[in-house]
Amino acid sequence: MIKVGITGGIGSGKSTVCSVFALLGIPVYSSDAAAKNVLEETEVIRQIAAIAGDVLTEDGRIDRKKLADVVFKDKQKLEQLNSIVHPAVARHFETWCAAYKNARYVLKEAAILFESGAYKQVEKIITVTAPKTLKIKRILQRDRISEQQVEERMVNQMNDEEKIKRSDYTVLNDEQELVIPQILQIHTHLLKLAGAN
16 A cells, blocks of 8 residues: 655645545545544643643633634744644554555645655655635635735745655646646556555
8 A cells, every 4th residue: 555645735725636536436534634633632632722821612622713823823832733733643644544454545635744744654745736826715715714814824834846846746726727637647657556566
């Protein structure tokens, strides 16, 4: 089995690309969904409250909006949060992979694949990219947050040029170039590689 990382800046459309791979029968692991589950763990909640302060709801859960407001404005707090969440997600991914050991390849979707060190868990990497103006438009429509909040989140992510340099494949999701033929080409190549393993 080949472990393939798929990344892309916020608003690049990597979830859409992942859904196409899923339709092709490829198991897709969502690091974001796993991180949300990790945020439910008592010990993780305790550690996050210790670094981020008043970010809990009345019933003692993490208020993700409050947490985002704190960490996206403070790089040090974001790094501390990541040092709690990323190792837990990495362990979860390894367990998840064991359940799909007969798959030719699996995808690990992670917005901050490089920044979190998660790229070390995969053998191949796909970057999904889109023009910045389009990304901002998508996020504003999807998340109902201000343009300033979008910019704050983008600043904490590696730029696309650097991601592309470190990747084996790129999918341009600019609403001009057809996405499905790009995905099928990568899929075919990965199946060939998996067959050779």
